Amino acid sequence: MTLKDHGGNIDQAMAQHGGAVSDWLDLSTGINPCAYPIPDLPPPTWTDLPTISSKERLNETAKSAWSCRGDILAVSGAQTAIQMMPHFAPAAGLPGRHAKILTPTYNEHANVLRLAGWIVEEVSHLEQLADCDLAIVVNPNNPNGRLYRPEQLVALLPHVGRLVVDESFMDCETGYSLTPDTDKTGLIVFRSFGKFYGLAGIRLGFVVASPKDIRIFNQLAGPWPVSGAAIEIGITALSDHEWQNETILRLRKDAARLDTLIQPTGATLVGGTPLFRLYDCPNAAVFQDRLAAHHIWSRIFPYSRSFIRLGLPGLQKDWEKLEIAIKSIEKG
Amino acid sequence: MTLKDHGGNIDQAMAQHGGAVSDWLDLSTGINPCAYPIPDLPPPTWTDLPTISSKERLNETAKSAWSCRGDILAVSGAQTAIQMMPHFAPAAGLPGRHAKILTPTYNEHANVLRLAGWIVEEVSHLEQLADCDLAIVVNPNNPNGRLYRPEQLVALLPHVGRLVVDESFMDCETGYSLTPDTDKTGLIVFRSFGKFYGLAGIRLGFVVASPKDIRIFNQLAGPWPVSGAAIEIGITALSDHEWQNETILRLRKDAARLDTLIQPTGATLVGGTPLFRLYDCPNAAVFQDRLAAHHIWSRIFPYSRSFIRLGLPGLQKDWEKLEIAIKSIEKG
Numbered sequence: 001m002t003l004k005d006h007g008g009n010i011d012q013a014m015a016q017h018g019g020a021v022s023d024w025l026d027l028s029t030g031i032n033p034c035a036y037p038i039p040d041l042p043p044p045t046w047t048d049l050p051t052i053s054s055k056e057r058l059n060e061t062a063k064s065a066w067s068c069r070g071d072i073l074a075v076s077g078a079q080t081a082i083q084m085m086p087h088f089a090p091a092a093g094l095p096g097r098h099a100k101i102l103t104p105t106y107n108e109h110a111n112v113l114r115l116a117g118w119i120v121e122e123v124s125h126l127e128q129l130a131d132c133d134l135a136i137v138v139n140p141n142n143p144n145g146r147l148y149r150p151e152q153l154v155a156l157l158p159h160v161g162r163l164v165v166d167e168s169f170m171d172c173e174t175g176y177s178l179t180p181d182t183d184k185t186g187l188i189v190f191r192s193f194g195k196f197y198g199l200a201g202i203r204l205g206f207v208v209a210s211p212k213d214i215r216i217f218n219q220l221a222g223p224w225p226v227s228g229a230a231i232e233i234g235i236t237a238l239s240d241h242e243w244q245n246e247t248i249l250r251l252r253k254d255a256a257r258l259d260t261l262i263q264p265t266g267a268t269l270v271g272g273t274p275l276f277r278l279y280d281c282p283n284a285a286v287f288q289d290r291l292a293a294h295h296i297w298s299r300i301f302p303y304s305r306s307f308i309r310l311g312l313p314g315l316q317k318d319w320e321k322l323e324i325a326i327k328s329i330e331k332g
Numbered sequence: 333m334t335l336k337d338h339g340g341n342i343d344q345a346m347a348q349h350g351g352a353v354s355d356w357l358d359l360s361t362g363i364n365p366c367a368y369p370i371p372d373l374p375p376p377t378w379t380d381l382p383t384i385s386s387k388e389r390l391n392e393t394a395k396s397a398w399s400c401r402g403d404i405l406a407v408s409g410a411q412t413a414i415q416m417m418p419h420f421a422p423a424a425g426l427p428g429r430h431a432k433i434l435t436p437t438y439n440e441h442a443n444v445l446r447l448a449g450w451i452v453e454e455v456s457h458l459e460q461l462a463d464c465d466l467a468i469v470v471n472p473n474n475p476n477g478r479l480y481r482p483e484q485l486v487a488l489l490p491h492v493g494r495l496v497v498d499e500s501f502m503d504c505e506t507g508y509s510l511t512p513d514t515d516k517t518g519l520i521v522f523r524s525f526g527k528f529y530g531l532a533g534i535r536l537g538f539v540v541a542s543p544k545d546i547r548i549f550n551q552l553a554g555p556w557p558v559s560g561a562a563i564e565i566g567i568t569a570l571s572d573h574e575w576q577n578e579t580i581l582r583l584r585k586d587a588a589r590l591d592t593l594i595q596p597t598g599a600t601l602v603g604g605t606p607l608f609r610l611y612d613c614p615n616a617a618v619f620q621d622r623l624a625a626h627h628i629w630s631r632i633f634p635y636s637r638s639f640i641r642l643g644l645p646g647l648q649k650d651w652e653k654l655e656i657a658i659k660s661i662e663k664g
Contacts, residue, residue, distance in 0.1 A: 006555060008381035026380075035379045047367045048358075049340035049532045076408050076535070076559070083554040087419050091448070108554070115551050116423070200381045201560030203408070219447050222415040222440070223338060225408070227559055228533030 005107060005302060007309070008200070013297040017289075025318050026311075027291075028299040030142065030169060030276035032251065033314025035198030036237045045228040058231045058238075062206050065238045066191065070182025071214035074226045074234065078168045078192040078205035082108050084220050085164065086116030089134060091216045094161040099134040102126060104303055106142045106166065126152060130159035138166040140173055143278045143301065143309045145271035150178050157186045162213075164188045168205075171196035172248045172274040182208045193230075195275060196247070197237050204230040251275060254312045261323060264330045267308065276311050284308040287329070294325035337439060337634060339641070340532070345629040349621075357650050358643075359623075360631040362474065362501060362608035364583065365646025367530030368569045377560040390563045390570075394538050397570045398523065402514025403546035406558045406566065410500045410524040410537035414440050416552050417496065418448030421466060423548045426493040431466040434458060436635055438474045438498065458484060462491035470498040472505055475610045475633065475641045477603035482510050489518045494545075496520045500537075503528035504580045504606040514540045525562075527607060528579070529569050536562040583607060586644045593655060596662045599640065608643050616640040619661070626657035 007028035059072045075081050099113050103122040110120045129135035140147040156163050170177050178189050189208040194200035207217050251274035259269055267281035281287050284300040287308050291298050299309040313319045339360035391404045407413050431445050435454040442452045461467035472479040488495050502509050510521050521540040526532035539549050583606035590609055591601055599613035613619050616632040619640050623630050631641040645651045
């Protein structure tokens with residue numbers, strides 16, 4: 001498996017454009033640059049096998065944070081939940097191997113299913129997701145931020161084997177999450193921890209679904225699916241409502257700041273979430289190269305010549321670095 | 333999934349016998365009680381997606397530490413490798429779903445395959461493993477320490493689809509590992525990191541196999557199978573040959589010390605590795621309860637009335653606690 005077509009791989013930027021890791025400002029992901037502070041981790045976090053009760057505390061904390069009516073399971077990142085789907089489907093008794101994915105979107109859903117021999121149909125309208133074993137929507141969508149209301153998605157449930165709603169970027173979109181609807185048959189919601197909390201390295205994500213489906217995911221995940229550190233940090237961060245609320249406000253403000261900063265280049269906003277912005281420009285590859293000349297890494301897409309996605313700078317010096325780069329592009 | 337029949341679940345001990353976590357000495361696992369010291373973890377360990385180059389550094393370090401001739405993949409614990417097997421087999425083109433496991437052994441191999449609909453035959457002699465899609469040997473074996481020489485296992489290769497050798501407890505048995513033989517077709521070796529290094533909470537293990545098979549495991553694992561902390565700690569610890577050599581000597585000495593300590597109870601040594609000892613006694617459940625009355629947790633097995641397994645105490649006070657308990661059992 002190659003990581004060629006993912007954000008967050010600063011190796012590739014360095015190979016193409018030089019510089020050391022410390023020279024680069026990585027805006028190629030949608031990860032919050034102002035991370036949740038790592039709490040003290042007592043030694044057993046590292047030394048001991050995670051206990052059932054610590055996993056349950058994490059799951060209960062997440063369940064309460066997201067008002068889940070279904071059951072929940074912590075896994076090692078939303079990506080791990082994606083990796084499970086080809087194996088979940090036969091275990092859950094879904095009759096076929098036919099998936100439909102609302103695209104363009106995060107490419108791993110299609111990738112993982114196709115590698116496992118599934119027929120994957122990419123559709124461009126929500127209602128086209130009907131009539132398949134597995135319908136997949138990323139909501140809000142990556143990279144364009146397209147956001148459906150809960151009732152639009154719930155309406156699909158009678159027409160599919162399972163509806164997977166990947167809510168990896170949902171944390172700022174209060175009121176749009178389907179986690180409170182996970183008592184409904186056929187609905188599976190993925191949540192990411194690392195993006196909003198800025199801690200992608202700990203590998204933590206969640207599957208929310210009916211108790212029956214969660215039992216299957218639990219069997220696929222095995223007894224120790226997440227690290228002790230992920231459990232401890234997850235419990236602390238998911239309980240910290242003050243940090244969450246402040247972060248939503250800050251991210252919204254910073255997203256608007258980024259949009260304003262980009263304006264002079266002529267690139268126009270396509271959409272996004274407070275964690276990343278998608279812009280349209282005449283030639284995305286050229287725009288990426290110009291930013292890379294300033295050691296700023298961005299994300300472009302194999303299916304679009306004009307789309308460029310930027311995450312948010314964090315530190316003041318990072319904003320200034322981007323501002324200088326933008327000014328030189330504007331002049332050029 | 334229940335954790336009822338695993339070591340390391342001190343929750344269960346507390347529910348049955350009372351006490352707080354801090355009151356208990358947990359000898360129910362085979363995890364080294366003197367853990368490798370956690371190195372400094374720079375902030376990107378937590379915040380960033382693990383890069384390809386950091387994963388490659390970890391894999392190369394492990395490959396060199398174990399003289400692997402095949403390819404290698406880091407996964408989130410040897411358990412995760414076990415969880416992958418039912419999905420690996422069809423992806424690798426194995427014709428059937430018939431596994432044979434040399435038992436008694438670690439129960440998750442059979443558990444995971446049966447849950448995925450495999451026919452699992454438990455056999456008691458090595459040569460009975462022939463003629464199946466997947467043959468599984470834990471070497472050295474958990475819980476009895478039975479250890480096969482490489483050539484005995486290699487001889488099986490022509491007679492099975494794949495031979496999985498779970499070397500979770502191999503670190504002290506220099507010369508017995510099959511990792512140098514992983515250029516041979518059909519051989520898959522699992523290695524654990526957490527047990528020997530005493531860091532079970534970080535969730536790190538490895539699959540070593542032919543490059544073709546590792547490509548399949550890689551696809552099943554996805555782009556970010558292990559945490560940033562696991563990568564950093566793994567690289568440091570697997571390079572530290574001085575610590576490794578000292579630890580092997582200390583574990584061997586401590587295992588002998590434990591055997592001597594147990595002797596007065598009348599329990600006899602069945603076998604083990606330097607990380608755990610299996611003893612035979614008239615009634616293992618009674619022995620477990622007597623130790624539990626002193627807040628010492630042990631491991632007994634559903635398939636044997638007489639086997640009790642003990643891991644090693646670490647701190648001097650833990651040795652003393654066990655000594656006091658043993659003396660009272662001896663008297664009783």
